[in-house]
Amino acid sequence: MKSFITYDSESDFSIYNIPFGVAFIAEEYPTCVTRIGDTVIDLAMLYDAGYLDNLGLEENVFEAMVLNPFIELGKSVTVPVREHIQKLFLEGSDLSKDTDLQANAFFDLNDVQMMLPVHVPNYTDFYSSIEHATNVGKMFRDPENALLPNWRHLPVGYHGRSSSIVSSGTALHRPKGQTKPADSDMPVFGPSKRLDFELEMAFITNTYTELGDSVTTENAEDHIFGMVLFNDWSARDLQKWEYVPLGPFLAKNFGSSVSPWIVTLEALDPFRVAGPKQDPEVLPYLKYEGEKNFDINLQVGLTPQDSEETVVCNSNFKYMYWNMAQQLAHHTVNGCNIEVGDMYASGTISGKDENSYGSMLEISWSGQKPVKLKDGQERSFIEDYDTVTMRGWSEKDGKRVGFGEVVTQILPAK
Amino acid sequence: MKSFITYDSESDFSIYNIPFGVAFIAEEYPTCVTRIGDTVIDLAMLYDAGYLDNLGLEENVFEAMVLNPFIELGKSVTVPVREHIQKLFLEGSDLSKDTDLQANAFFDLNDVQMMLPVHVPNYTDFYSSIEHATNVGKMFRDPENALLPNWRHLPVGYHGRSSSIVSSGTALHRPKGQTKPADSDMPVFGPSKRLDFELEMAFITNTYTELGDSVTTENAEDHIFGMVLFNDWSARDLQKWEYVPLGPFLAKNFGSSVSPWIVTLEALDPFRVAGPKQDPEVLPYLKYEGEKNFDINLQVGLTPQDSEETVVCNSNFKYMYWNMAQQLAHHTVNGCNIEVGDMYASGTISGKDENSYGSMLEISWSGQKPVKLKDGQERSFIEDYDTVTMRGWSEKDGKRVGFGEVVTQILPAK
Incomplete structure (x- = not known):
């Protein structure tokens, strides 16, 4: 196919894409x-x-x-x-x-x-990368039993805040909140010292279902219009103190950034690949047929103020342990209804090696191994005025389909 | 004040109420x-x-x-x-x-x-009753250290699902999902066996704030239009298996029921009371002045199919450890924006004695002490075709202002 509209051969927005x-x-x-x-x-x-x-x-x-x-x-x-x-x-x-x-x-x-391409009535965040969940488990729990017992049986997820989902280009202020120093019984208040990105993708649904109804893995993709890049900003120090027993809250809801172009599942169809073998075998409602993972290259760049970008992560969406069809089938198996425009994020997408970790928490191993940037600076977490850029694209047989970028600058706490 | 519209002296909807x-x-x-x-x-x-x-x-x-x-x-x-x-x-x-x-x-x-009185863009559930949090901690963690370390320092909360908030009178199907039997390593799938209500109230906000801005305890009530009764349905067995590490998900998002009349904060003003002393002292952004608790009688009735109601709980909103102004100040201290119609639920409202526990989990002490109903049946949790009715009202100096009821029947799993 050749378009009369000219474009660079490296463009994410080839004639094969047609995003919205x-x-x-x-x-x-x-x-x-x-x-x-x-x-x-x-x-x-x-x-x-x-x-x-x-x-x-x-x-x-x-x-x-x-x-x-x-x-x-x-x-x-x-x-x-x-x-x-x-x-x-x-x-x-x-x-x-x-x-x-x-x-x-x-x-x-x-x-x-x-602009933000959809109104988002509901936003759910999954936790579906086994490499990410394992890394977090190793750091904060038991290196020998990094995954919790439920992790391989269901796509763990939780509800996020839809009001604070913003489009690429919207700067975000560093969040303030409570943290508890290790050497004190009392919490302190102030700007987060461990602000982090999370490299994620999100899918967007096209249907209103009835409360009580469920979507199956077989028909789940019929309800998925397309996908965006998703930066699930996280304040690690706030999260560590607040998250028991009911999960992340202020550590996440100060902002999530999405790329402006929704790439349809149809445009991504040529890039389907098989997912990882799931062991132990999943319950019948989570079984699926066919290739439901997608080979999408992902990249994160970190740019300090007035400086050049350093790529700190090269990952791939194909690493996901749980696929989108399984996520949606699980989300609705209890009768939870879905709505048009809902966003369902993947959770941080990390690969096996250190260059493919999808968050600074993992890249700097909780601050123990700061990253050296091109300009000589070091980073364990995100500093004020840093800009984080995420990119995603698929390529096969000379066809390229991509998402462009989601770009966010962090401003000082208000 | 005397209205030309006649009403019973026991009506929640006196001339002093004027709900919407x-x-x-x-x-x-x-x-x-x-x-x-x-x-x-x-x-x-x-x-x-x-x-x-x-x-x-x-x-x-x-x-x-x-x-x-x-x-x-x-x-x-x-x-x-x-x-x-x-x-x-x-x-x-x-x-x-x-x-x-x-x-x-x-x-x-x-x-x-x-009908449902508002469109709910965002729904947050707090966990602000010290009696409820203590009861749950005693049952599932350590009776000697029932409250987690963060509980007295911040109003613990998490995001819920707004799509499945329904009005009084809407029947809900028992949710299905994964649970893990105690004697097995593998989960099983089926209808929840420990379906429960949670007696809560929710406030509704009247403002759009900017991302990055915060609401203070001093001006929080300016942003609260009014309140409703809120039944935060919970599947205890699903929750137990799914909730680590990111909180409740399918155990909650199959439905939440609200009363149809929003009672304004102004109508509730005569029923203000002092809240409990907070010890240890809270951080400055959570300090407040004045009476920010409300004396609202709460009641839960359980009615088996074709039978009579048994009142299983008499509680009061005044027991809340964290008040609404503190909840909203905490929710926004990180810059999270609020929207018009948002619902912020209190968490289960339990009192000190067994008659005032706001969930079957507490009333039956996790099934160890089933409740005897008037018709001779027993209940540890909610059975199919049971109807749960929650009521709330304030009374003082001959003036009565109430919420009416939120009534929900549970149907079998679909």
Whole structure:
């Protein structure tokens, strides 16, 4: 496939991608968009010009501040719409000759501001990387029994805070809170001293289910519109003091950053791979067939203020022990209902070797092995004015499909 | 104060209450309502008839499926509106003579269906009763060190699932899930065998704050519109297996039931009492002045199918160790933003003696002391077709302000 819209061969946004996002155009109005290379295309304008007729779009769902109205139409509509848009961008298409519309609907990436692509009614965070869970268990519990007894039997998860999910580019203030020094019985209050990123991905659901109903591993992917990169910011010192017995709270809910482009499961289909063997065997409701892991390269860069970036992690989404279908089947097996726009994050995605650890906690082994940055500085955790950039992309047979970046600068505590 | 609308002296919905709710009228349209005795009053109609003019209501915010648009106006509007409505209902008012409007805007409680009163963007559950936390700690950890080290230093809380919050009257299916028998290394799957209620109350916020900002204990109550009864359904056996290390998940998110009438903080003002002495002294951001606990009688009734109710718990909201202002200050001290309609539940509200325990887990002491019901049956936990009814009311100087009921029947697992 060759698009009439030119792009670099290294672009995440090839003709094979066709992601969905929401942009503020010229600081004037929000609209749903897609992207080829560095060209952002206003889908509401394509609709108004008749390029999206007869596809089951009864109204202009792209004329919106969020993608929820489009996503809610379900795969029977969104999949053909995406395939149709892909064809519109091919050389020789009607759109390729419609220079008037191109002048109005095509924008340079630098002239738009990308926003959070969906309204997120509910946000769940899983803990599905066996390497990450093992590393954390080794550090904080027993190196010989790093995984808790339930870990291999169910995808451990907990509810996060959806109000504080922000788009790439939104700076976050270092959180303040209680921590307990090791040498004291009393807690102290102040800015977190162990602020960390967590390299995650999240999937977004396209359905409202009824309370009491369950999704199976077989039909779970029908309910998943697509994925984003997800930086699950964590204050390790706050978490250590607060998290028993009911889990993380203020250590997490001061902000989570997501990439602005939702890459569909269909675009990721060529990059499916088999997941790890699950031993012991899982309960019947968690069994699945087919390849449900995805080979997505992941990278984290750390950039101190006014300095250059050091890549501190190269990981891959294919390492996940529990796949998304299992996560969604587990989440709903008790009858919990899902909603359109919900985000379900993977948990930190670490690989086997030290270069693939998805958090500073693991990379610096709880501060015992600070990372040397390119500019000579060292880091155990994230300092004020540091910027963390996460990237994700798949490549196979000369086709590249990626997520772009989620970029967040940390500001001092307010 | 005497209303021209007659009501029983034992009614929770006296002229001193003036709560807010949302009703489906004659199965035709939803509208925001208030209530005196068993008379439900359509506020959208009062607005259209001009009875709510010059109060800062620029449009008919009561013509809505949820109270969020009204609540969002903030106390500078909602408090005078409620006081004005109260005056409308007094003997001799213009409304008392307007029989035409009464014929159109006044409904018998039996002719309307009460709905969930707000859209809930975020739901947090605290764990703020020292008696409950101590009981749970005694049963599952160490009777000599029942409270974890952090408990007296911060109001422990965690995020819940807002999608599965339902209104009184909505039946819930018994959840299925994984549990681990004591005599096995492997988990099994099936319907929960230890389904429980948790007697809680929840407050609802009226503000959007900016990420990075904090609410203080001094201004927290300005951001609290009112309260509801909250039944935080829990599957104890699912929770025991899943909850380490990240907290409750499927054990809770299959459903939470709330009472349909939001009672404002202003209506509860006469029932303020001092909270318990907090020892050790709390950190400065958790200190507060004034009476921030409320004397609200709470009761739980258990009714087997086709049988009579047995009251299994009489508790009181005044027992709370951590008050709502402290909860909200803690929740936001790290910069977490709050939204209009958020629900913040108290955690199970237990008193000191066995008759005041707010869950079957405590009442039956984890099944060791089953409760004898009036009809001769016994209960350690909730059986299929049982109905649980929670009630809450305050009384002082002949004035009664209450919440009515939250009623939920448990159906078999789907």
